[in-house]
Amino acid sequence: MVRLTRAQQQARTRASVLAAAADEFTEHGYAAAKVDRIAERADLTRGAVYSNFPGKRALYLAVLLDLVGRDGGAPAEEPPASAADALAAFARTWLDRLPLMDDSAGRLRLRSLDGVLDHGRVLASLARLEALLLATALEKTGPGRRVRLAELVLTLLDGATHRAETAPGSGDPFDVVQACRHLAGIDLADTWAPPHLPFVAPARTCADAWSPPEEPVDEITGAAGAADGLVVVLGAHRLGAAEEAVRSAAPGEQVTIAVVTGDREETGRLVRLRLTDLLTCLRRVFTPEAWRHVRLVLDDDARIAAAIGLADPDDETEAAVRVRDGLVIARAEGRGAGHAAGSARTGATS
Template identity: 60%
Template sequence: MVRLTRAQQQARTRAAVLAAAVAEFTEHGFAAAKVDRIAARAELTRGAVYSNFPSKRSLYLAVLLDTVQREASGTPAPGRAEPLDLPDGTEAFARAWLERLPLAGDSPDAGKVRSRSLTGVFEDEPGRAAMAGLAGLDALLVALALESCRTPRPGRRVRLAELVLTLLHGAGHLAETAPGFGDPFDVARACRRLADHAVEDVWDPPHLPYVAAPTLCRDAWTPPGDLTDVLTGRPVGFDGDGIIAVLGTGRLGAAEEAVRAARPGDTVTVALVTDDPAETGALARLRVTDLAGCLRRAFGPDTRLPVRLVLDERAVLATAVGAGTAAGTEAAVRVQDGTVTARATGRGAAYAAATAPSPAERRTGTDRA
C-alpha cells in the first residue's frame, strides 16, 4: 500500500470536499445547501470539511473559483497582432463575459454555479462594501484595457466600462431570474454601441488638491519575492522605479489615483489586502481571476495594462511597505534606484506617493505637483 504524505492527504481531502460541494450547490443552490450533506457526499466528517473551509460561504467561493480556473486552463486566449479598435474591443469583452451565462438545459441552481452568481451570498454590510470596492476595481481594469484600443478620441474610459459592466451584470441577473429573456448577442452588440457614444469622462477627483504631502525619505528597500501579477499570471519583479500601493477592499478606488498620477516609465503595483482571507480574500481572488480571464480572451494574453495587481494574501508586500490589512488600508511608497524615496498613508496615499518629487527634483527645488 502506498502511504500518502500529509500534504497529499490534505490535497485529496480538499479535492473530495470540492467535488461534493459542486454536486450539493448545483443541486440545492447556496442558501439551501448543507455542510452535513457535503460531508456525507465526500464520505468525510463535518470536521474534515471545516478543517479545509471555515464556512459554507468560503466553500462556495472555492467552488466558483475552481470553475473559473478550469475554464481558463481549457480556453487559450487568442493572440492579437495589433490593438483592437474601441467598438471591437468593447464587444469582444462583452462576448467573453457572456460566456458564463447558463445553458438552456441547466437547472436554476446549476445555472447559478455556472454564472458565478453571488446573489444572496454577501448580504452583510462588510460583504456588500467589499463587493462595491471590487466592482470599482473591475471597472478600472476594463477601462484601462479599453483605453489601449485604437480610437480617434483617446481618453479615460471608466464611465464606459461602468456602463458595460452594468449592462452585463443586468443580463446575468435576468438569466437567473427570467431564463430565456433577451439574447446575449444583442447584449454584446449593445455594448459595442455604447463605445460609439462619447461619454464625458474626466479625471478630476475633488479631494486631490487637499491630499497631504508624503514623507520623503531614503529607506532601504528589500522587495519580497514569489509574487504574481494576477492579471497576466507572470511573476512580479521590483527591479525598476515605480509606485507600490497597498489597498484594502474599502480603498480600491485609490488604484486609479496611482495609475493616473504615475510618471512616464513608472511601474504601478497595487497589492490588494484583507484581514479576512477565508471569505473577503476568496471573494477578491474570484472576482479578479474571473475578470482577468475575460480580459485575456478579449484582448489577447499580451495586453499590457499600466498596472500590476497582486493578491497579497500572506501580507508579504504589505509588511515590506509597512502597511496593515484592514478594509480601510491605503498606504503607498515610491521606489527609485532600489530605494524607498517617499511614503504615504491614509486617504490619498497612492496619489501622494505617485506625485512625490524625485531626489533630483528635491536637489533642484522643482516639484511635479
C-alpha cells in the same frame, strides 16, 4: 501500497470536499445546501470539512473559484483594432458563461452570490477596480479616459447575468453584444478630476532599503510583481483608489496594486473570485501589452504590505511607496496615498 504525505492527503481531502460541495450546491442551491450532506457525499466527517473551510460561505466561494480556475480559455494573440471591437469581443466572452435554461449547474456557472453574503461595500469597491482594469486596456485603443465607458459596459453585462439567473432564456445575447459595441461611440465627457486630491498631504521623502517578497505574482500577466515604481497597498474597501495611483504615476512608471483583506476566507475569496473571473475574460480579448505598466497582486499573506512597513493591514488600508533602484524614496498612508506617492517628484524617473 503507496503512503501519501500529509500534504498529499490534505490536498486529496480538499479536492473531495470541493467536488462534493459542487454537487450539493448544484442540486440544492446555496441556501438549502447542508454541510452534513457535503461531508456524507465526500465520505468524510463534518469535522474534516470544517478543518478545510471555516463555513458554508467560504466553501461556496471556494467552489466558484475552482470553477473559474478551469475556465481559462485561449489568450488573445493580437490586440483589438478598436474600442468597439474590443467591447464586442469582451461582451461575447462574458456572455459565453451564461447557462442554458436546463443547465442544473446554472447558478454556479453564473457565479451567483444572491443570498450568499452581504458584502455590498466590498462589491462596490471591486466594481471600481474592475472598471479601471477594463478601461486601462480600452485606453490603448484610443485617447482619453475610458473608466465611465467601462463602468457602463460592466453594468450592462452584470444586468444580463442577473436576468439569466432570474429569468433564464429571456433576452438575446447577440443584442447585448451589439449594444456593447455601440457604447464605444458614446461621448461620456469622461474626465479625471477627483475633488479631494488637491487636499491630500504630500508623501514623505526617504531613502529606505526595499526588500520585496519573493515571487509576488501579477494576476494579469503572471509575471513577477512589486518591481521598481509605485507600489500601492489597498484594503478591500479602498480598491477604487487604485486609479489615483495609476493616474498620478510618471509616464512609463510601473504601478503595482497589492490587494489586502481583513478576512482571507470570505472577503479574500470574494475578491479573488471577482477579479479572476474578470481577468479571464480580459485576457481572451486583450494582449498583456494592454497592462504594460499596471500589475495586480492579491496579497493574501500581506507580504507586500509588510515589505512597505504595514504591520496589520485590513479592509480600510490605503498606503503607498515609490521605489527606485532598490530604495523606497517616498511613503504615504491614508486617503490619497497612491496619489501622494505617485506625485512625489524626487528626481528623474528611470
